[in-house]
Amino acid sequence: MDCPRAVEGYSRVVGEVSEARVPGSTEAALRVVQALADVLRYCDSDVPKLLLQLVGKALQARPGSQTVRSITHLFLRRVLEFVPSSGTGNPRGEAVDRALAEVLNYVEGVREVISEIGSRRLEPGDVVLTYSYSTTVLRVLERAAKRGVDFEVYVAESRPIAEGRLMASALGKLGIRTTLVVDSAIRYVMKRVSKAFVGAEAVAANGAVVGKVGTSVVALVAKEARVRFYVAAGLYKFSPETVFGDLVAIGELENPELIVPQDRLGEVAPYLGRGIRTRTPLYDVTPPEYVDAVITERGLIAPQLVFYFAREFFGVDAQYVGVEKLAEEVGRLWS
Amino acid sequence: MELGGFRIPEEVVRIREGIRTMRIRGAGNIARNGALALAIAAERFSGSDLEAFLKYMGLVADYVRSSRPTAVSLPNAVSYVMSRLERSRPTSVDDARRAVVEASKEFIEYSENAVKLIGELGARRIERGDILMTHCHSTVAVSVIVTAFRQGKVERVYVKETRPAFQGLITARELAKEGVEVVLIPDSAVRYYMKKVDKVVVGADTIAANGAVVNKIGTSVVALVAKEARVRFYVASETYKFSPYTILGELVPIEVRDPTEVVDPGWLAENPNVQVFNPVFDVTPPEYVDAVITERGVIPPQLAALILIEQYGVKLLDAYPAHRSLGLHVDTE
Numbered sequence: 001m002d003c004p005r006a007v008e009g010y011s012r013v014v015g016e017v018s019e020a021r022v023p024g025s026t027e028a029a030l031r032v033v034q035a036l037a038d039v040l041r042y043c044d045s046d047v048p049k050l051l052l053q054l055v056g057k058a059l060q061a062r063p064g065s066q067t068v069r070s071i072t073h074l075f076l077r078r079v080l081e082f083v084p085s086s087g088t089g090n091p092r093g094e095a096v097d098r099a100l101a102e103v104l105n106y107v108e109g110v111r112e113v114i115s116e117i118g119s120r121r122l123e124p125g126d127v128v129l130t131y132s133y134s135t136t137v138l139r140v141l142e143r144a145a146k147r148g149v150d151f152e153v154y155v156a157e158s159r160p161i162a163e164g165r166l167m168a169s170a171l172g173k174l175g176i177r178t179t180l181v182v183d184s185a186i187r188y189v190m191k192r193v194s195k196a197f198v199g200a201e202a203v204a205a206n207g208a209v210v211g212k213v214g215t216s217v218v219a220l221v222a223k224e225a226r227v228r229f230y231v232a233a234g235l236y237k238f239s240p241e242t243v244f245g246d247l248v249a250i251g252e253l254e255n256p257e258l259i260v261p262q263d264r265l266g267e268v269a270p271y272l273g274r275g276i277r278t279r280t281p282l283y284d285v286t287p288p289e290y291v292d293a294v295i296t297e298r299g300l301i302a303p304q305l306v307f308y309f310a311r312e313f314f315g316v317d318a319q320y321v322g323v324e325k326l327a328e329e330v331g332r333l334w335s
Numbered sequence: 336m337e338l339g340g341f342r343i344p345e346e347v348v349r350i351r352e353g354i355r356t357m358r359i360r361g362a363g364n365i366a367r368n369g370a371l372a373l374a375i376a377a378e379r380f381s382g383s384d385l386e387a388f389l390k391y392m393g394l395v396a397d398y399v400r401s402s403r404p405t406a407v408s409l410p411n412a413v414s415y416v417m418s419r420l421e422r423s424r425p426t427s428v429d430d431a432r433r434a435v436v437e438a439s440k441e442f443i444e445y446s447e448n449a450v451k452l453i454g455e456l457g458a459r460r461i462e463r464g465d466i467l468m469t470h471c472h473s474t475v476a477v478s479v480i481v482t483a484f485r486q487g488k489v490e491r492v493y494v495k496e497t498r499p500a501f502q503g504l505i506t507a508r509e510l511a512k513e514g515v516e517v518v519l520i521p522d523s524a525v526r527y528y529m530k531k532v533d534k535v536v537v538g539a540d541t542i543a544a545n546g547a548v549v550n551k552i553g554t555s556v557v558a559l560v561a562k563e564a565r566v567r568f569y570v571a572s573e574t575y576k577f578s579p580y581t582i583l584g585e586l587v588p589i590e591v592r593d594p595t596e597v598v599d600p601g602w603l604a605e606n607p608n609v610q611v612f613n614p615v616f617d618v619t620p621p622e623y624v625d626a627v628i629t630e631r632g633v634i635p636p637q638l639a640a641l642i643l644i645e646q647y648g649v650k651l652l653d654a655y656p657a658h659r660s661l662g663l664h665v666d667t668e
Contacts, residue, residue: 182597
């Protein structure tokens with residue numbers, strides 16, 4: 001590995017993340033910081049310039065998702081903390097290793113607690129509906145199954161990427177009774193469902209939850225059927241900018257080949273750009289009144305309370321340092 | 336093919352298989368093909384034994400009717416033709432054949448005319464600058480949208496892809512061909528884009544006596560999302576999609592199709608612990624439907640029973656004499 005390869009590897013990861021090819025927002029964020037760690041390990045005097053540029057790219061890769069931002073933030077904070085002012089050998093490399101290990105450790109700890117708390121919500125005979133792919137939700141269900149709770153799961157595909165199929169696969173491999181349905185069948189099956197569990201990309205100041213596009217449809221349909229709707233999300237998904245009035249910007253994809261399956265594209269191809277446009281957001285926003293609770297590492301709380309608990313993660317709100325600023329500071333250590 | 340000692344013409348078999356495999360699709364189209372199959376069967380009958388002809392036509396009618404369970408347009412089209420055969424009181428095979436062929440032609444004409452009429456009535460509900468949304472592919476819904484577009488009213492149409500079979504692509508193409516600006520979106524994005532939409536227009540496979548609309552899976556999701564956003568939700572439907580059976584308490588059977596329409600067989604083999612559930616239709620409650628646009632007028636969905644009683648009243652009760660005591664009898668014929 002050398003610097004150009006590390007940068008190339010990073011760009012590849014960011015590309016995959018921007019096309020939503022990495023399932024699960026925390027997975028995506030962890031892949032980003034792992035690739036970023038390589039850049040810090042193998043690049044030298046270019047780091048100050050590179051870092052700003054590369055971090056900026058990652059933030060644009062999944063607009064609307066807080067996870068990449070928060071995890072990068074945490075990683076850079078730790079690097080800043082661990083790089084000693086002077087030393088022998090490769091002190092910066094060691095600091096990067098330590099920072100990365102801490103981030104992974106932190107995420108694992110959060111998931112462990114959430115899976116424990118979330119799994120207590122499952123009762124024998126429950127029929128769970130989940131949407132898209134979420135490692136955190138997977139862990140909740142895995143823990144409940146290990147505890148011997150007998151339940152079954154419906155998974156909706158979550159087009160256009162259809163991460164729900166991965167989720168169904170993973171649940172099946174855990175030996176959990178799993179049924180895959182298309183997104184349109186959500187209301188048809190909701191009558192059979194007793195609880196819905198989904199993951200999140202971000203939680204805004206008012207408790208609105210940014211999730212994979214279609215999550216808000218599940219929430220609305222659950223509400224109509226009086227089915228409890230739970231969001232499993234670490235507090236690092238809270239979006240601190242929203243406290244200062246910022247809106248969560250949700251990016252939209254327009255590439256037909258990402259929205260229409262390859263083998264069906266020919267049916268509309270003659271009209272693409274001439275009458276037919278394809279379009280989709282990657283995320284949508286679920287209003288807090290549709291969310292029964294957010295399952296966090298600090299407990300099962302109302303969505304409106306996430307703001308309060310998340311302050312611990314980000315430090316005192318007024319002193320919140322943007323991730324771009326951190327990248328600049330870390331870069332200075334390499335100059 | 337042989338059925339009860341009669342040879343069923345190959346073209347009839349082909350139509351029936353076409354409906355079953357969804358090569359022939361769309362409730363109106365299925366109905367017209369059903370009527371056509373009866374005419375073909377009548378024309379191909381050889382012999383002069385009237386009783387044999389009537390028995391043969393009865394078998395063909397059951398055979399055609401049984402190709403798909405949910406859309407009531409098919410049994411209604413079959414009944415339309417068969418009841419006219421019965422009412423003609425034929426005295427020869429030629430008489431009977433003529434009655435079937437004429438009734439079939441009449442039904443197809445009626446149906447094609449209904450599509451045009453519904454387009455015109457529905458377009459009156461659309462206002463200049465409207466942004467519309469539609470689900471699946473429906474000839475009548477397209478007729479409404481295109482008629483309104485030609486009147487210069489339609490700004491843009493959001494067309495949902497409609498998994499698993501992607502009939503949204505057909506709608507997108509048909510609208511684009513007319514010059515309508517189409518935005519093709521995944522089903523999951525329905526709530527995200529509903530905020531930008533003024534009106535939803537969809538078709539129907541079957542409408543029950545209480546006004547509940549049975550249509551392509553996901554229709555009830557669009558209806559709920561439209562309700563939440565206070566967007567008007569219109570169903571375009573010919574009256575032969577109203578189900579006379581439901582007024583007697585029968586439920587509309589919902590067809591469940593093969594998992595391989597959702598994922599490929601390879602995926603199923605790799606995931607032996609995962610089932611795939613593929614219901615084809617869902618039920619939209621009448622309270623989510625602002626109006627049903629029929630060839631007999633724009634009506635509230637709750638009026639469905641009245642349409643049914645007007646259309647089938649006496650015959651229904653003849654078929655189920657026990658129900659006379661329920662006081663359902665309305666003498667309109």
